[in-house]
Amino acid sequence: MSLTRQKALATGKIISDLCAKFVPHTPFSDLQDQFDLLLYRRRAELETGRSSEARGIVLIGNSGSGKSTAMSHLFNRHKDLARLEPNKIKAEVISLSVPSPATLKHVGMSCLNAIGYPIRRDRTAGIIWELLQSHLRERETLFLHLDEAQDLHINRNEREMQSVVNTLKSLMQNPMWPTGLILSGMPALKDLLHLDPQLSRRFIPIHLAPISFTTHGNILPEIVANYLAAAKIPIADGTFSSEFTKRLIHAGAGELGLVIEIIIAAIEEALLADNMTVGLDDFASAFRRRSGCVDDLNPFISEDYRVVDARKLLAEVEEDEADVLMPHARKRRRRA
Ligand SMILES: Nc1ncnc2c1ncn2[C@@H]1O[C@H](COP(=O)(O)OP(=O)(O)OP(=O)(O)O)[C@@H](O)[C@H]1O
Numbered sequence: 001m002s003l004t005r006q007k008a009l010a011t012g013k014i015i016s017d018l019c020a021k022f023v024p025h026t027p028f029s030d031l032q033d034q035f036d037l038l039l040y041r042r043r044a045e046l047e048t049g050r051s052s053e054a055r056g057i058v059l060i061g062n063s064g065s066g067k068s069t070a071m072s073h074l075f076n077r078h079k080d081l082a083r084l085e086p087n088k089i090k091a092e093v094i095s096l097s098v099p100s101p102a103t104l105k106h107v108g109m110s111c112l113n114a115i116g117y118p119i120r121r122d123r124t125a126g127i128i129w130e131l132l133q134s135h136l137r138e139r140e141t142l143f144l145h146l147d148e149a150q151d152l153h154i155n156r157n158e159r160e161m162q163s164v165v166n167t168l169k170s171l172m173q174n175p176m177w178p179t180g181l182i183l184s185g186m187p188a189l190k191d192l193l194h195l196d197p198q199l200s201r202r203f204i205p206i207h208l209a210p211i212s213f214t215t216h217g218n219i220l221p222e223i224v225a226n227y228l229a230a231a232k233i234p235i236a237d238g239t240f241s242s243e244f245t246k247r248l249i250h251a252g253a254g255e256l257g258l259v260i261e262i263i264i265a266a267i268e269e270a271l272l273a274d275n276m277t278v279g280l281d282d283f284a285s286a287f288r289r290r291s292g293c294v295d296d297l298n299p300f301i302s303e304d305y306r307v308v309d310a311r312k313l314l315a316e317v318e319e320d321e322a323d324v325l326m327p328h329a330r331k332r333r334r335r336a
């Protein structure tokens, strides 16, 4: 049966509302507290005319852990934070992704571009970053957020890395207008900060650590139930169990953001199939659709789901894996 326009619209509306939800978690509370401390201290200093070096925050997590989501939720919840807007000079926070290639010059140019001062390519990195400093001051920018900041470090030679370190330090230590840095990125970002103790001591680290049954076994059923309640569809009887929670965590590669994506995708499957409830089959369909893998490699179906690499797309079973994954199905297949 093909998807009708009406059903696509109704499902799209529910899913879009679910995607806009934010699940609070401990690292986010830490991020919020640290950001508020830095923000209010800096504002107090500006009011009294005092100035000290800026400090920064580094948010580290694997792909799908929820770094970009946490950062945008952090900035959006601060209604009094001046954000970059057309026809407004003041921008207390400027947020952008590190561009590719992540050379110092290209990153500086992208920052200038983001704040509305495009510059010719033939300027040196030194001039570009000096200009950026003065525009950050003009816009009263307290924090510069760079997402995907691990790219500042990966594939750079030693000289380039030292220039990156010096440039980041000089932004925070600028005597006229120190700008706080917020860097978010994959674990390789730690290596950049470790290059220089003067840089690392200026950052507060926050880790979006992988989740496990031990850390999230109790809370995940509650998270699933909240998403289902928001979509107004109940869970199928007998779906919740410790085994289900473990399979869900595994299917999301142990990252909270990916687990949430799978929960939403399972709800979408149920809505599209006109199911009255969301059950294990919908979770299995959601995983099948997003990974393109065969059922033997589906964590909601496979008997030994722990050997499945949930991040692999279009995975197929290797001959030597088959017995481990589906021993009973294998025996059945042999008998047939
Ligand atoms: N706290 C949360 N509440 C609800 N949804 C979340 C939360 N954190 C992450 N997500 C969802 O998880 C998915 C992955 O999150 P996000 O893109 O922020 O991860 P990331 O760490 O930035 O990944 P990458 O390194 O690949 O950019 C997104 O679909 C996002 O909506």
Ligand SMILES: [Mg+2]
Residues within 6 Å of the ligand: 067, 068, 069, 147
């Ligand atoms: Mg991201």
